[in-house]
Amino acid sequence: RDRSIVNVSSTSGLHGNVGQANYAAAKAGVVGLTKTVAKEWGPMGVRCNTIAFGWIDTRLTRPTTQEEAVDGYAHRLGLPQAALDLLHNPTVLAAAVPLARVGTVDEAAGGVLLLVSPHASYITGHTLEVTGGAGI
Numbered sequence: 001r002d003r004s005i006v007n008v009s010s011t012s013g014l015h016g017n018v019g020q021a022n023y024a025a026a027k028a029g030v031v032g033l034t035k036t037v038a039k040e041w042g043p044m045g046v047r048c049n050t051i052a053f054g055w056i057d058t059r060l061t062r063p064t065t066q067e068e069a070v071d072g073y074a075h076r077l078g079l080p081q082a083a084l085d086l087l088h089n090p091t092v093l094a095a096a097v098p099l100a101r102v103g104t105v106d107e108a109a110g111g112v113l114l115l116v117s118p119h120a121s122y123i124t125g126h127t128l129e130v131t132g133g134a135g136i
Helices: 011-015 021-044 081-087 090-096 105-116
Strands: 003-010 046-053 068-070 073-075 127-130
Touching: 003 011, 003 021, 003 105, 011 021, 011 046, 011 127, 021 046, 046 105, 081 090, 105 127
Parallel strands: 003 046, 046 127
Antiparallel strands: 068 073
C-alpha cells in the first residue's frame, strides 16, 4: 500500500526572505520535520515530502482588498499595489523567475499530485520547489 504525506513549506523556508525571519524559520522547520518523518516512517511504507511554492496566483498574491471574512474573522488579504506593480514588471519578473511568469493554482496542485502519485514511489524526504525556476 502506497502511503504519502506532503507538507507545505515555502521558498522562504529554503532561501530566506527579507523581513520574514519568523515565517522563514517556521517553513524551514517544516522541511526538517519532513526529513525526520521520512526516516522514521519510511520502514512502515510511508513516504513524506515537502512542497515549497514560489509565486502562485492566489488571493494572497493579488491586490490588497478590503477586509474579508474568513471563518468568521476579518482579514486584510493581498499585496500592496506598489509591490504588485514591481513584481508584474516583465523585466523584474524575467530576472527573478526563469519561466517569466507567475504560477497557477493548478500548477501548484500538480506538484502535490506528482508527489502522491505512484510515479514518486521512491521519493521521500525531498522538497519539491514549484517556482518556475526562481531560486536556482
